[in-house]
Amino acid sequence: MTGTPHHRPPHATVSPSAHLTDEITALLLPLRKMQRRHQAELDLYRTADGEVIDERYADYDDARQRTAMEAGDALDTLLERLENLVAVPSRRPFTVAVQGPGHEEGAAAWLFVVTGTSLDDAHRALTRLPSFQQWQADIRPPDGYETPGDAQLVPGQSHPGTRESGSYIDLRHEQAHAPLRRTTSPAPASPGPRPSCGPPRRPR
Template sequence: MTTPPRPSPPPLLVDDVLALLGPLRQMRDNHQARLGHYRDSDGEPLWDKIAAWEETRRETAIEASDALDSLLERLEQLVADPPLRAHTLVVAGPAHAEVDDWYHFVVNATALDDAARTLSQLPTYRQWLDDMRPGSNEHSGAPYLSLRRSHAGTPAPGMYWDLRDEQARTAGGQSSPRTAAVPPSPPPATPAARRSR
């Protein structure tokens, strides 16, 4: 008798899990490389470097413990009801005419409208928005949110401002009913997308 194939997890969930695994794998490899300096060819600690090996193990264990706390918070959000998923909000910078003036911000939310409300409450975003408003510098035009370019999931790693940790620290990561500081909808014509800073 043939076992039926297991259903694939939803694509967005797979993206979220892969986004969590990447930094964890990198941290593991870094820890192994650091400990490798104090091991022999069989992987055993060198007796003349046992103190340095123990200190490095202690340091890497603390870092792994901190990472585990963050991982648990993210996983709990993924299985929440309703589930909180990563959403990318794309905001045009003040130089609207420039092809590459787009910024990508990632938060956890149930949908794009919830993501926009959440983003508007985060201190980093609010500071960025204040810095980009007309009159605060030489730029012309106000930033605006492009819902057409915004989407569930994340762009390529390193190409966005990941505000999910800040979101988890502020107000328990929940959106508040305050008036959103989200920039207005885009004008009719929009430039091509860019990689965020």
Template structure:
């Protein structure tokens, strides 16, 4: 998500690197919870197990403010996750395996990950996605879909590199 400014377009609010995003969110959460504990500490008994006598009103006020801040942080976390990963798609994740010209040289086939209502729907959706269409064209249609449960299955591949096209799929397309 970019922001338009007088100087042009500002950089995204969140890193597009999922690991960096996760670390930023964790770091922010840890800092907030540490600060919250520090704010509450003077209102608690020495062992931290009870509210000090006469501090209940102040404790409730601090916790109310902290709850509002935590709610705002959750909204930011969800916005960041949606910005990096996109809105969830309706359906299930499937892995589909296709071999291109590389198979003639003994190289491994390509694994594609998409969302569909079922395996047939996932196959149909893959055929429509620009990255897959471009790959087929580059392979001059010398491609072959590999069948069988090891090559066509629900979920992510069991390991290795794969082409995750879920972000490329339209968000408003009906499933099935």
């Protein structure tokens, strides 16, 4: 993460449709990448005219099944996130800034993006995600028994919407697969998948 974090003014106004544009863009980018990747994989078994090479039919069928299964999973996630956009009350992206256990004075907060009906709701949703719980365990200092166990919300650096790409850890994909709305209390920390962007880094 490079550059200085951009802090929005406390009373900045945001277009009512801004979060819709941001969410739809966040949905389209990975889908387009997946489409190009699938096309390139299937092209290995097709001629320049798009016809399947006779002796590669078996490999082509295998590739079609693999790509179709991945596309099906992506469609499930897409539907879940689109339903969030039209849900009542509406769910929108929030940038949630937190200070982890053992946070050094003056160090920048960590930024995560999840959806919620409010900042408090988004923060609760974040704390229930396995990768966030694993992150807390990973950054806890060796003498963690002397340090508060949970990351603390930084309201002044949290806000609706997202910042520039690459300045935050986007956990909306994981959130779409988690039954957060059926959870009544945070689950205990347990090993889980790490954020898709790799090990978290503070913005500089």
